[in-house]
Amino acid sequence: MIDIHNHMLPAVDDGAKNSQMALSMLKEAVNQGVQHLVLTPHLYEADIIKGTGEWKAKIEAGKRTVIELIAKHQLPLELSVAAEVRYQDMLPIILEELDVLIGGKYLLLEFAFHSVPNNLERIIYDITRTGVIPIIAHPERIKPWQREPQQLEELINMGCPTQVDIGSFLGTLGPNSEKLANFLFERDAVHLVGSDSHNLESRALYTKPGYNWLSDRYGKEYADLMLKINPGKILRGEPVEVYPVHLEPASSSWKDKILNMFKS
Numbered sequence: 001m002i003d004i005h006n007h008m009l010p011a012v013d014d015g016a017k018n019s020q021m022a023l024s025m026l027k028e029a030v031n032q033g034v035q036h037l038v039l040t041p042h043l044y045e046a047d048i049i050k051g052t053g054e055w056k057a058k059i060e061a062g063k064r065t066v067i068e069l070i071a072k073h074q075l076p077l078e079l080s081v082a083a084e085v086r087y088q089d090m091l092p093i094i095l096e097e098l099d100v101l102i103g104g105k106y107l108l109l110e111f112a113f114h115s116v117p118n119n120l121e122r123i124i125y126d127i128t129r130t131g132v133i134p135i136i137a138h139p140e141r142i143k144p145w146q147r148e149p150q151q152l153e154e155l156i157n158m159g160c161p162t163q164v165d166i167g168s169f170l171g172t173l174g175p176n177s178e179k180l181a182n183f184l185f186e187r188d189a190v191h192l193v194g195s196d197s198h199n200l201e202s203r204a205l206y207t208k209p210g211y212n213w214l215s216d217r218y219g220k221e222y223a224d225l226m227l228k229i230n231p232g233k234i235l236r237g238e239p240v241e242v243y244p245v246h247l248e249p250a251s252s253s254w255k256d257k258i259l260n261m262f263k264s
C-alpha cells in the first residue's frame, strides 16, 4: 500500500518529534503493509514568513535522517517527500520555490478546520491553471463542510481528488468526521485515503485496519483503489479519475443541529 499523507518526518511539525519516534513510525508502516510513504509535513504561512530557506534546510535534514534510518534498519520502504500545505496567500511562492508536489503534479492542500475561504472555486481555478492539481486533504474534518457538504461538490467537479483520513471512517477522529466520511463514500466522492499519522498513540497509522474496513464494506477492488491504485497514479503524476458528483445538503435531526452548534 501507499500512504500519501503522514507526519513522520522528524523535528519539522507536530508529528515525529525525533529520529527515534520516526523510526518507530516507519517500522509500524512496514508492519501495516505500507511499501511507499509520502512524507507530508504541515506547511503553514508562519513557516516561510521570513523566506523559504529555513524550511528547505529542515526538510533536507529530516529527509537525510529518514533515509539513513531506512538503510540502517533495512526497512522495505520507498520514500517521497512533499508537504501538506495549508491554504494561504504565500501559495504562489511555495509552488515556485519549494518541492511540495507529489508526482510533480499534485498538491496536498488543506484548509483551516473552522473556516474556508468563500472564493474557493476561484482559488482552485488559479491553482489548476498552472498545471497543478490540488488534492483536498481530509475534507470530512472541516467544520463548514460537515455542516454543508454540498460546498464540496464544485471542487470535486473541477477535478480535485479528495483524500479522507483513515481515522475518520474508523471513528477515531470524532462523530462529525465519521459522518461526513461515510456520506462522501456513499456518493463516490472519495478518491484516496491516507493515514495522516502523527504518532503511535492518539494519531496512529491504522492503514491495515483501514484497508480491511474498506474491503469489508465496499470490496477489495475499492480498497485497492483507495490505498494502492489512485495513490500510485498520483505518485507517478498520472491522472486520477474524478467523476462529477452530486452532494445534497446533509440531513440532520434537531438533536444533531443543537449538538453541532456546541461542537463548532
Ligand SMILES: [Fe+2]
Residues within 6 Å of the ligand: 005, 006, 007, 084, 196
Ligand atoms: Fe496531515
